[in-house]
Amino acid sequence: MRRRALPALAAALLVASVGACSTREPTTDPTGSDEPIVIGSTLALTGAFAATGIIHKIAGETFIDRLNDAGGLLGRRVEWRVLDDQSNTQNIVPLYEQLLSGPDPVDLIIGPYATPNILAAMGVAERYGKVLPHHTAVLRPQLTYECQFPGWSIGPNPNRFIPEQLFDMLATLPNPPKRIAIATVQNGSAAFVTNGFDDDPTGVPTIAAERGMQVVVNEQYPVGNQDWTGIAQAVANAQPDLFISNSLGADVVNQLNAMAQLGYHPPLTFALFPAPGPVLGLSDLAEGVFAWSMFEANQPALDRLGDEAKAIVADFVSRAEAQNVSYTAFETQAAASWTAWEILIDGVKAANSLDDKAICDALHEKGADTTFAGHLTFDPAQNNFWETKVGIKQVQDGDWVMVWPRDQASAEVRDPRT
Amino acid sequence: MTATAGTTTAGSATAGTGAPKTVGTIPRGLLVLIGVSALVAVVATFSSDLGLASYHLVLISTVLFWATQATSWNLLSGFAGYFSFGQGAFLGVGVFTMAVMAGRNDVNYLLAIPVGGLLAGVLAFVIGAVAFRLRSLRGEIFALLTLAVPFILGSIALNTRSIDGGLGTTIPTPDRPDWVPSFQHLMVLLNLGAATIAVAVALAVYHSRLGRGLAAVHDAEDAAEVVGVPTFRYKMTAIVLGGVLGGMSGAIFAMMLGYVEVPVVFVLYIPLFIILICVAGGRRHWAGPLIGAALLVVLTEWFKVAKLDQYRDIVLGLLLVGIVVIAPDGMFGRLRRHPWIALVTFLVVAGGLLASGYYAELDALLYGMAASVVVTTLAGLPRVERLWRRQATSDSPAAPAAAPGPGTGAGSATRSSTGFAAPPPPPPGGRVLVSVEGVTKDFGGVRALDNVSFDVTEGEIVGLVGPNGSGKTTMVNLLCGAMQPTAGAITIDGRAIKGLAPHRVAHAGVARTYQIPKPFTSMTVRDNVAMAVMFGRTGASYAEARQRAEQCLATVHMQHLADALPESLNLHQRQLLEMARAIAAEPAVLILDEAFAGLNPAEIDDAVAVIRRIHASGVSIIIVEHRLRVLQQLATRIVVLNRGTLIADGAPSTVLNDAVVVQAYLGRQRA
Amino acid sequence: MNTVQVVLSGAMLGGLYALMAAGVSVTWGVLRVINLAHFGLILLGAYLTYQLVTIWRVNPLVTLVVTVPALFVLGALLQWAYDRLNIVEFNSLLVSFGLLIVMIQVAQNIWTADHRELPRDINPFDTGSLSLGPIVLPYDRLVCLGLAVLLLGGGHLALQRTFVGRGMRAFAEDRTVAASFGIDHRRLSVLLGGAAGASAGIAGMAFMLGNLIQPSHAYEWFGIVFAVVILGGLGNLLGTLFAGISVGALSGLVGVLWSHAYVPIAVFAAIIVALVLRPQGVFVRRRAV
Structure with missing residues (x-):
């Protein structure tokens, strides 16, 4: 008796889970009512x-x-x-x-x-x-x-736009970088800036080549990477003018730390989507680091935007x-x-x-x-991607400041090498 | 304590009436499966008429998906007990097959699904071929091996631009036939198809020789091989079947996700959730993963939308702990003991909550399931169960599945032992059954056996004696094929056994017992013996095997314990069970390895009587023993090993008075 | 020189892996408990270190005075519960997974999901290093390796030489036999659980010296720690130490010679090869058959 009933139970549970679902109508659209x-x-x-x-x-x-x-x-x-x-x-x-x-x-x-x-x-x-x-x-x-x-919005071609905007900005420095080291995390939110999409290989390396710059290091690493010495060593050996960390979160912090342990600090650093707080936690090491940004609540920017923006930020x-x-x-x-x-x-x-x-x-x-x-x-x-209004921020005196493009900048680009 | 609950339920499944539950010739489970699948299909197809929202279809798909994965995992890991962390690898192969074919190359998804299954099957074959060839493979080594596989696959996908390359892949919403109203309907139907196939496979395996063989592997793999189960082939079959099912279902999973990337698939969370489903549901039965999937998917989905905020994971984590602690052998065992209570409780609670109108469907489902589990668990408590049983005995014929009274047992044993018209043992000196010629066995630098030769002819009882470390155990392992000699040859009944797997050697006519008995713990005494008949030289159906098992049990006077589980037996009874299982294979030669170890004098006398009966039935016997008194009584000839060499071979009286033997064996023992 | 530097750095970081793996290896090897909650204990150890350093403003090593006893108690309690409820092998895997979820959520409720790190002005280890000619030895990794050698080496000796240690090994070999020799397995296992917890406290502290922490980090340690546990051989502390160092060095080497992207493939392929060739652990002396 009991043994026979068993598979029936398994069935019943499945049936019940299906049947029970059907017993209640979804609430109707409350348009026009006082409901929120x-x-x-x-x-x-x-x-x-x-x-x-x-x-x-x-x-x-x-x-x-x-x-x-x-x-x-x-x-x-x-x-x-x-x-x-x-x-x-x-x-x-x-x-x-x-x-x-x-x-x-x-x-x-x-x-x-x-x-x-x-x-x-x-x-x-x-x-x-x-x-x-x-x-x-x-x-x-x-x-x-x-x-x-x-x-x-990073424009219609983010894999082209981000490197070009960065190189445009750096070109305004007295001594633009010639030798570039890249470290890229294998994550869908960042890797495209180096590797491009699908069949389009455009990324930092190709654009650097277009502009006559030399890529001296191009390292890829998996999410959850633990040991940063290898990357740091590779970068330190190559002595690039610019270190580009196409990474997320705290990766760039770990990379700069590891380089510091080797007694090296890259002259110029750009990080794609860093966690802003931990980068500032690097204190001296962070000074002059660039990162991608859409908006920074710097006083000049707030002054430009008016009281509403100030109130929101506060x-x-x-x-x-x-x-x-x-x-x-x-x-x-x-x-x-x-x-x-x-x-x-x-x-x-x-x-x-x-x-x-x-x-x-x-x-x-x-x-x-x-x-x-x-x-x-x-x-x-x-794809509804509007005209881009993104730019580049820089750590200046221990705080993130929007420095590019000029019309959105709150301060001039500083050359950390001087 | 925990083992008791599980084995009791598993036992009651196979004990009792005898033949597997069937209606006509179709297993009842299959009917249920067909019914449920058809019902889900109908419900899904007409869901809008039934007022089902799209979310309900997602919930059904999710349950079906995890049920498929869990069933696929369960084929090897549940039935045979080889826990795997590699299910994510099979799933992942399916996911990325779909991503590459349908997502990147516009191939029809209906093609990608079987291809995903095929590729995962190939992967499973490779994993199995590597892992199961390892001599010293233990369960945890297998688990660790499989742990590494998803990490490697994930890394390969991440580094291969045509697969993933760290960029992820969008799976386009698939085209569907006109009669399928929506994408989520399509997902339910595909998942239902996969789940139906998976459960049908599990059901077929469960009721087949394969399933019984895997259960024996789970309980005692060495013993399974020795009674003739082709363990390697069975494990390979199980892992490949699981791989194919997991890959197919993985390909469908990719469609459900819509966007896939490596971190979504190759994470430890997936195998852990699958293992959790099977543990919570029950691993030894095909229906366990289904129950587990329904329970845990509803539970976790409920928690995802529950407004518990930062306490959600704390409550969920503790609940998972609770589930495993309360039911380490799975809910299925509890539910099957009181199926009607379970069902009625579920329907009343879930239905009541829904009817009240204050509860959402998911709430009602979860509370219904929870109530059902709680009530059946309570009903299963010994104190409550006693009340319940007393009332139920009158109308429930199957209720007391325990052993029949000792009186009937003893009676039948006597009857059959008298009925066992013992033919006179064939005179020694006939056919040579076992021939050991110049056998040498080295372990690393240690020589365990050195150029040993002896024969066993039909009708003999040969005592194989020697002090500890003399090479007796090695000799036994060589004789039954568990080890291969370094040099020399062994022939059984004229057939060289070199290179044969132990189950083949068993089929050649060798059976053995273990010094420390290795019964199949989840099976009754009768089924233990029946296994040897089923997988023995002649083979037999399960029903036949159970009948022949009765005779073997009668030979060892264990008939009255046929329905008991091995753990309730004492050492002597377990030794007798070993013997019954060994003779069930109808061997030409039976090797008894220290069959008297740990027995009291009365038990030894009893065992000696049993051995004589076995011998009288025409089986030649090799007794590995160091107790000379026993051998003097029993053996027709004695072979003495010392430090790996044969130092004497002859009649007991001659050998035991041999100066060299006394020196090597007795002298050492006295010292 | 380059390769030497990277391999050396990796090997020193391997000390951290070994510290993390020690507890998992011992409870699994000796007590048959696969304790995923150990990762939660490491997480708690790391956060406790962060909290104490921030409040007291002391050298992180000093916080061990509090974290080690605290986690010893937690580890012992956990083991006591496993023992009481008879949770071993794969059931322990699931129970401890549930507990890990709980611990991660508790950590997030207390410390949020933000990255946390030791304040730079009090952490003397984060960017400094010892120069030996062309080779540089970062302080944080020196500490990791030093602690690993001390702890695992010491633990190994304790298991080999002391009565309690021998009891534990006997227990790992055969429970019933050990029991018949009067070994109280309850007390032993609680002691061992406590020791594993204490090692998690040390590992958590060591992690904080050179890393930022987030609650979800507990999951990221799974792969590498299990790799070390497997290669070292279950319950073998000396093996775990060598395995940690080897995995660290191998990762560095593959990163330099090939690509960092292939490190996981190399490490886990090494596991499979090792398991196939030496299932008892690479760094375990083969027992006579």
Whole structure:
């Protein structure tokens, strides 16, 4: 008796898990009611990307609170439902599906943090026809969905744009670099700057060659690399004029540390997406280091942008301090996050509706006004990547300062060799 | 304590009525599988009419995916007990096959799925061929070996631009036939297909010789090989089947992800989650991974959306600890003991919560499953179970599956032993069954056996004696093929056994017992013996084997213990079980390795009587022993080894009075 | 000279790997507990070091006074619980995985997911180094190697020479026999668990000398630490020390001669080769059969 019933139980559990799902209708779209508008997303609140994920969380919370204080959206309060994707791309599809078709589906969505996760979320957004503004995706050629809107933009060809902008800036120095050492992490968010995309091999080495510079070291290393001596030694031996660390997080800190142990310090250093706090932690070693940036809350920049920007930055900083974040400045990540939120809200206002098709069309038609990136226009032919407004920052006197391009700079480029 | 729960349930599965549960000729499990698969397919196809949201389809896909992976892992690691950390490698090969074919080269995904399975199968074959050839392979070495494989594959993918190159790959949303309403429907159907195939394979394996052989490998691999299980071939079959299934399902997983890169796939988290599913569900049965996947996927999905914030991982981590601590042998064992309680509890709780309208589906599912597990666990507590049993005995015929009373056992034993019309032992001096010619065995620089030669002819009981370190154990290992001689030749019944695997040697007619008994712990005494019949020289179906096992048990007077599990036996009974299992293979020669070790005098007399009965049935015997009194009684001839050389060979009375023997053997023993 | 420098640096870093691996190897080899929570203990050790150095503003080595006893107690408690609940082998793998998740989350709740590092003005080890002619020996790695030699070498001697150590080895060989010789396995295993915990505290401190820490780092240590454990031979401390140094040196060598991108392939291929050729561990003397 009992033995026979067993497989039936296995069956029943499966059946039940299916059957039970069907018993409840999803809540209907609450447009026009007094219910709050719910915006859903995931963020990397734990796991490898969590240090940056928390910045996006604080930025989003600041944004939503300020939006509600200013009367909400379409006369309704706005709520943000943020789930933790644990920095794991595997979790993205189920969680966005849950947000969109689970109990109490959300009205709008916004992207997660980090390129792979955004790419995974884009697939879901496309299937549901949802507008997907996102903070920080860089791989433009892969962002093919017409209703995804980037919150930062490294132009249509980031693998060409970033090296060219860097070399343009360095060309203004009295003694531009001739010999270049490159260290690249094998990660989708960084490797393209060295290796290019798919069939396009354009990257730092090819562009350096175009400009008559010599690549003396070109090292690749895996994520989670532990021993930096080899790379440091290779760079130190080659005695380059410029060290380019196409890396994320604290890698450049480890690399400069290892070089210092060997008694070497590169004359010029550029880091792609470094964790800003730990770089400053290098104190003297960090002085003069360049990095890619979208925005730095330097006083001249804030003065240019006006009181609204100042208030946002102050609000963000006080929240970050309260949350025990070690580096509280409002910079690239927060600015990209803020821009993504503004794109979404501007689109809703322009469409005067929560209908994603209408929002998407309105954004394509009218663009969006943002605090930190100005007016943006979106061309589906360019995968909505707007005219880039990114630049380069430098550590000057122990702080990050925007130094390039000139019209966004808060200070002159300093040559650390002098 | 923990072992008891698991083995009891496993035992009750095979004990009892006899033949595997079937309806007509089809196993019941298969009917259930077909039914469930068809039902899921229908539910998925008509999901919008049933009011199912896309998210529910994702949940179903996720459960099916992990169930497939866990089933694939379970074929080798659960059934045969070789834990693997390499499942991520099979999955990863599938994922990157899909990424390269469909993502980068626009090949149809329907082609990429079988190719992914094929490539993963090839990888599994290579891993198995390397690992299982290792003489000293132990479970943990295998686990560690497989741990390294995903890291290597991940690194290769990262360094190969045409596979990944650190850039990741987007898998385009696939085209689908018109009758499939959405992408998520397609995912459910593909995952369902893979899961159905996987479970069907597991079901078939479970009920086949392969499955029983793997279970024997799990319990006692040496003994399995010796009773004739081709362990290498079976392990290879299991790992390759698992690889193919894992690769297929991995290719589908790539489509579910939409974007794949190395850190998503080749991480330790994946094999750990799969192992967790199988441990939580139950590893020895094909349905365990299914239960585990349903339970753990719903649990973790629930935690992902639960508003516990920074306490989520703490609660989840402790729950995982709790699951393993409470049910180290899996939930399946508990649920199967009280299936109706489990089912009713689940339906009542889940249904009630849903009907109340205050709970989301995921909540209801999770709470229903949790309640079901808790209630069956409570119902399984000995104190509660006693209440339950007392009421249930009247209407549940299968309830007391324990051994029948000692009276009936003894009666039947007597009957059959008298019925066992002992033919007179064939006169010694007939056919030569075992011929050892000039055998030498070196271990490194140590010579364990040096140019040893002797014969065993039909009808003999040869005593093989010698002090410790004389080479007796080495001789036994050579005779049953577990080791190969450095020089010389061994012939069994006229057939040279050089290079034969132990199970082939077993088929040539050699059976042995172990000094420290090695029963198949998850099987009843009867099934232990039946294994030897099934995999013996003549082979037999499971049902036949169980009947013939009864005769062998009668020979050793163990019939009354046929339904007991080995762990409930005392040492003497275990030795008798060893003998029963050995004669079940109908050997020409039976080697008894220190069969009297640790027995009291009464037990020794009993064992001697059993051995005489075995001999009377026409089996020639080699007794490895150092107790001379016993040998004097039993042996027709004695062969003495000392420090690897043969120093005497002859009739007991002659040999035991031989000066050299007394010097080497007795002298040393007295000193 | 170049290659020598890199291999030497790698070998010294190998001391850190060996420190991390020691606890895993011993609990696995002797107690049959595959303790993934050990990585959580290392993480806690690292964060405790960070916290104490920041508050007290003392040399990181001084913090061992607190971290070692604290983690000894934690390790002993953990082992006591495993023992009580009879959790060994693969079940311990899963239970300790659950505990690791808990520990990582606790670390994140206390110290956030930010990168943390020892303040540079109090950490005398981070960028300094000892010059020996053309060869440079970074201070942090010297400390790692020194501690590894002291701890693993000392531990090896303790296992070989002391009564308790012999008891443990007897226990690893055969539990029932050891028990019949009057070895109290409960007390022994709790002691050993505590020692493993203490070693995690030291490893955590050593890690902090030259690295930044994040809660998710616990996962990043898996690969290299298991590599060292396998190559060293389960429960063999001297083997673990040599394995750590070899893995470090091999990584450096492959990085110099080939590419850093191929280091994981080389290390894990070495594992497979080693397991196939010498399943008992590369650095274990072969026992007579």
